[in-house]
Amino acid sequence: MKMTGAEALVKSLEIEEVEYIFGYPGGAILPVYDALKDSSIRHILTRCEQGAAHAASGYARVSRKVGVCMATSGPGATNLVTGIATAYMDSIPIVAITGQVATSVIGKDVFQEVDITGATAPFTKHNYLVKNPNDIPKIVKEAFYIASTGRPGPVLIDLPKDVAEAKINFKYPEKVVLRGYKPNVVGHPKQIQKAAELINKARCPVICAGGGINMAGAEDILFELATKANIPVVTTLMGIGSFPSDHPLYMGMLGMHGLASANKIVTDSDLLIAAGARFADRSVGKIDGFAPKAKIIHIDIDPAEIGKNVKPDIPIVGDVKQVLGEIAKNVQPKAPSTWNKYAANLKKEAEYKGLEDKDKLDPIEIIRTLSDKTKGKAIITTEVGMHQMWTAQHYEFIKPRTFISSGGLGTMGYGLPAAMGVQIANRDALVINICGDGSIQMNLNEMATIVENDLPVKMILFNNSGLGLVRQLQEFYCDKRYNQVFFKFVPDFTKITEGYNIKSMRIEKQDEVSDAIDTMLSHDGPFLLECIIDIHKNVYPMVLTGSPINEMIGG
């Protein structure tokens, strides 16, 4: 079948069962948008390309499918960059397609030309500059395979305009042949055996569940292993939701702003089973003081993560679902022990004590009320900042892949566009973006996309007229020499939402919270609930740079 390169691209995407593309058109990508006009694939027009990349990422994280975003050359492509880097740091499978100027003028600095494969090489799993139109089907097939297998990640395809216009004979390859890419998914049986033996012998074991559990769909097998041997579970920020928060074995999120129960149990453990986690600096604090008495089993699909930050006693490279499954088979059931009693005590000590000042509007109370009212079952996206940490600490996530947040890169402006992708992947779900007034202003424009596509995304805005978490850092590290963290002007968010045709409500007192949340939840359509909070409220616990995680301020 003869067709243009652009048609071949769209046809290939259809074969890969792409349902949605988040994108923004432009000159160099004209042929692709022309071909898309006749496709069954739905294109969601965002208001900035960055929003398209984050939406694809949110879509991928809840659906466990590859998210697709698209932009034109030059500024379109560079606007995708933050979204691609965000996806790379959190191992999210997305395919980004960019238009490029014609091959004959590449390198001549023509209008809207940028070397996007060069720019994104450090934070894509792989990228392609398509030079031969006949390669398009093969490249699309490879891109989806690379993005979604092994340790997932973003892949970029840069398509010059003349390549998109050239005629080719379309033939979609049946399989991918990549001699340089063979992800190892099956864990070594001997290592698995050794791991099971260590678990059976351990008196104080802890599981640290990372984002890999959510990504691999390994939550059921994690639950089986933990409950079979009564092993307490902590999660990383990315691992939240992989183990139900209301379960007695759950100890909370660990790390810099982790719960005291989680940080202490890890420090006291004699065996740490890190599953689909990468020992990120924000999770482990000072490495020498991290789980100092524990032997470490490290399960990860990416061999390069093994030994990168923490040296494990038993490294296991493989798909975390398969490996945990094999380990669970070989682990003996164990009744609750004194270790579990100790864990329960730590949990009790770390329990939220409630407010001293009941009148003041408190973000933690708001999140706890929301958690109760939604029974921990909403899909929550966040931006980056205090609201993100309070959500991670206090919303009781029951189900996997319901906490959608930028972990590794810490990208402000992630939550709102990600929520669009989440809602599109799951039309019936209750999707709530919890945000701050700093972050929401980074991709505020996507409110238009939300309304245009009838997405009933809810937003809870903690407005403290500034950048709370940076202010907190300046309080501790700069001796309260606050700089550039208080906004002198804050827009009227209820007026902004009015302009976007979004219902909103502003509250300033604690006794308004319950009714306000009810109003928001019962509203059919998008809704913004603005909560005025104090910028001087800190996020605790807090582990200072260079301290081990059991040395917490406010823990």
Add this chain to the structure above:
Amino acid sequence: MKTTLSVLVENQPGVLFRIAGLFSRRGFNIDSLAVGTTENPDISRMTIVVDGDENVVEQVKKQLNKLIDVIKVSKIVPEDSVTRELVLIKVDADSHMRSEIIQIAEIFRASIVDVSQKSLTIELTGDKDKVSAFEELLRPFGIKELVRTGVIAVNRGSNTIKIEEEA
């Protein structure tokens, strides 16, 4: 500590950029890097000398392996391999000094590849130590220019670093 890695890569544009970028981004130190095609024109072979301890070299190997265009990474064991480097040296040589320089070159089995009134250009092949020793001996005469290719290496015996072709 210096470690020599032999890296088989797809012979495609952009590969060298990815590898160089990986080294700079992750703060790995390269001593030298030599690249050229192999007996299979689709595959290039890079010989990279890395400076770093065992953990660093292990990370370098793993990170290189993550690149899709990298097919195989092998560590070269010095005792079991032959390593060579080619160097071109242009040295000050007026008529008084010329014969002395030629004598040194002969001892090292280097060849004179260009002569002028005031200079000699000498080509030498050898391992790192031999090249360094030669350089030191020529230094007093005045080295005008020195170019090295970087080390390349191959295993001794019938051992080869090749990709396993798929059936």
